Structures are given as structure tokens and as C-alpha cells.
Amino acid sequence: MSKITEVAAGILIRPDGDFLLGSRPEGKPYAGWWEFPGGKLEAGETPYEALVRELREEMGIEVEAATPWLVQRFVYPHATVKLHFFLVSQWRGEPHPHEGQAFVWQTAGATTAEPILPANTPILRGLELPPTLALSNVAELGRQGWLDALEQALAGGLRWFVLREPQLARAEYLDLAAAARTLARRYGARLLVHGDPALVEEVGADGVHLPSRLLAEVKERPQGWCGASVHDAAQLAQAAELGLDYVMLGPVLPTLSHPDAPTLGWDGFARLVEQGWPLAVYALGGMRPEFVATARGHGGHGVAMLRAAWR
Ligand SMILES: Nc1nc2c([nH]c(=O)n2[C@H]2C[C@H](O)[C@@H](COP(=O)(O)OP(=O)(O)OP(=O)(O)O)O2)c(=O)[nH]1
Numbered sequence: 622m623s624k625i626t627e628v629a630a631g632i633l634i635r636p637d638g639d640f641l642l643g644s645r646p647e648g649k650p651y652a653g654w655w656e657f658p659g660g661k662l663e664a665g666e667t668p669y670e671a672l673v674r675e676l677r678e679e680m681g682i683e684v685e686a687a688t689p690w691l692v693q694r695f696v697y698p699h700a701t702v703k704l705h706f707f708l709v710s711q712w713r714g715e716p717h718p719h720e721g722q723a724f725v726w727q728t729a730g731a732t733t734a735e736p737i738l739p740a741n742t743p744i745l746r747g748l749e750l751p752p753t754l755a756l757s758n759v760a761e762l763g764r765q766g767w768l769d770a771l772e773q774a775l776a777g778g779l780r781w782f783v784l785r786e787p788q789l790a791r792a793e794y795l796d797l798a799a800a801a802r803t804l805a806r807r808y809g810a811r812l813l814v815h816g817d818p819a820l821v822e823e824v825g826a827d828g829v830h831l832p833s834r835l836l837a838e839v840k841e842r843p844q845g846w847c848g849a850s851v852h853d854a855a856q857l858a859q860a861a862e863l864g865l866d867y868v869m870l871g872p873v874l875p876t877l878s879h880p881d882a883p884t885l886g887w888d889g890f891a892r893l894v895e896q897g898w899p900l901a902v903y904a905l906g907g908m909r910p911e912f913v914a915t916a917r918g919h920g921g922h923g924v925a926m927l928r929a930a931w932r
């Protein structure tokens with residue numbers, strides 16, 4: 622096995638959500654390609670220490686707030702790299718090109734800079750994912766009750782939701798999905814179906830969420846957005862192997878529906894996320910909107926909610 626080059630890279634994010642890309646300087650592999658500023662870890666450095674040093678050296682800024690985010694492994698002809706990406710939300714100073722690079726602010730889902738380093742594809746997809754995901758709750762609210770709650774949530778800013786109603790027969794599910802899709806379109810939101818990837822086309826949805834038991838059966842990444850529910854490291858590895866966009870990992874906290882089920886707790890959640898995955902990890906189980914910061918602080922991307930999404 623060839624040696625693995627560890628790299629730390631920073632995703633500078635502005636309050637409006639736009640992020641910074643830099644062009645790779647002349648003389649380096651992939652010169653002129655766009656990347657997140659950063660570079661190789663030096664001997665004895667942690668990824669965070671390397672991040673702070675690289676951003677100081679390459680662009681003269683001081684990192685003030687950064688959280689570890691996705692970790693991507695990639696084999697280039699010139700090196701096998703393990704990339705530690707950080708979300709950098711606060712820094713001191715203006716970015717200056719200390720190595721003759723160019724900088725450009727970009728919007729997730731509408732990047733114009735190209736070409737971007739190939740290892741960064743899942744990173745760019747991850748940046749499109751919202752801090753909260755909602756799981757439908759027709760089972761408790763009833764069809765109309767939930768559709769009303771959905772419209773209210775969409776008006777309040779909800780942008781992604783999963784239609785998960787395993788108790789419904791397929792025909793009922795399809796009928797509900799059509800109504801949900803109409804609302805989603807009206808508000809520019811994304812609808813993910815649950816279970817069978819074939820439903821995506823049938824419903825005209827944006828993607829599919831796989832229950833953990835389906836993970837082992839799916840051989841190829843389905844079209845569109847795709848995530849899964851996972852409970853442990855083996856399932857996280859399966860999701861990463863398939864190249865999924867996100868996982869919901871839990872249960873983190875006790876839930877009303879399974880009050881006595883064993884939970885990960887935030888520490889257990891953090892220990893699993895820490896292993897480093899090329900996909901966004903949402904905390905699931907007992908979540909509320911105000912837990913997003915806690916999830917981020919434990920290496921997660923955000924929270925997935927069932928009941929709390931519809932209040
Ligand atoms: N900085 C950065 N590197 C990336 C990204 N995506 C990606 O595949 N890489 C790869 C390209 C390189 O093989 C490696 C980073 O090495 P680098 O050339 O930036 O290293 P460095 O800044 O320490 O520079 P040097 O030691 O070669 O002078 O990681 C990214 O978004 N940012």
C-alpha cells in the first residue's frame with residue numbers, strides 16, 4: 622500500500638452560506654484547479670493545527686472558529702490523500718493570495734469555478750445539505766394534519782424532508798407523495814422518498830432515503846440525492862462505500878416512540894463521527910432545531926427530526 626498523505630483544508634463560510642475556493646498555484650500537481658485552501662500535515666501536527674498554519678501561510682488569515690466536517694480519501698496518480706475538511710465560520714483578516722492563487726466566493730449548488738479537484742465532489746454536495754432534515758409524521762398527525770403542518774413548515778423555511786410512512790400501502794403512499802411534491806415545488810423544497818429507489822422516478826422526487834436494512838441490499842448508489850439511516854460504524858462504512866450523500870445516525874437521545882431503546886448519547890455519536898466519513902452525518906433521535914449547534918460541536922452536520930419538525 623502506498624503512503625497516505627494527510628491534508629487539512631478549510632471551507633470558509635460567510636453568514637449568507639457562500640464559501641471560498643482558491644486556485645492551485647503554478648508548479649503544484651493540478652495547477653489551476655480549484656480547491657479549498659489548505660495543505661499537508663507536517664510531522665507531529667494534528668489536522669486542526671495544520672489547518673490554522675496553512676490558512677495563515679497561504680492567505681494570511683487567523684482561524685477563529687472551525688469544526689471538523691467531512692473526511693475524504695482519494696487516490697491521485699501523484700498521491701493517495703486523506704483530506705480533513707473543516708467548516709470555518711469565523712476568521713480574522715481578509716484572504717490574500719500569498720502564493721499567487723486566485724480566490725472566488727461560490728454558492729452551494731451553483732458553483733461556477735472549474736475545474737474543481739475531483740476528490741471534492743462529495744464535499745460540494747455536502748455543502749448543499751441543510752442543517753435540519755425533517756421526517757414526515759402522517760402516522761401521528763393524519764394525512765391532512767401532516768400536509769397542513771408541512772405547508773406551515775415550508776412557509777417557515779423548511780427546505781428538505783423525507784416522506785417516511787412505512788404503514789401506508791403503495792397506492793396511498795404515491796397519492797400522499799403527489800400532494801407533498803406539489804407543496805415542495807411551490808416552496809422550492811426537496812422531497813426525498815423512503816425505501817424503494819424506484820419511487821424517486823415514480824413520484825418525481827429529488828432523491829431517496831434508505832432504511833438501514835436496505836443498505837446491505839443496494840448494490841449501487843441510486844440516482845439523485847441519497848441518504849440512509851445507520852446505527853453503527855459498519856453501516857456508516859457501507860453508506861460511505863456506496864457514496865451516499867448523508868446518513869442519519871442514532872438514536873442519539875431517547876425518543877417518545879422508543880423510550881427504553883439503547884442510545885448513543887452525544888459522546889457515542891461523536892466517537893462514531895470522529896472516524897472520519899465522506900458524507901454528512903445527521904444526529905437522529907430526540908432532536909430539536911436548537912440542537913444543530915450541539916450536533917456540529919460533535920462533528921455532525923445537523924439534526925434530523927420527526928415530531929419536533931412539525932410543531
Ligand atoms: N488544499 C487542498 N488540497 C486538496 C483538496 N482536494 C484535494 O484533492 N486535495 C489534494 C491535492 C493535493 O494532492 C493535496 C494537498 O496538497 P497541497 O499541494 O495543497 O499541499 P501544500 O499546500 O502543503 O503544498 P506543498 O507542501 O506541496 O507545497 O490534497 C482541497 O480541497 N484542498
Ligand SMILES: [Mg+2]
Nearest residue numbers: 658659660661
Ligand atoms: Mg495547499
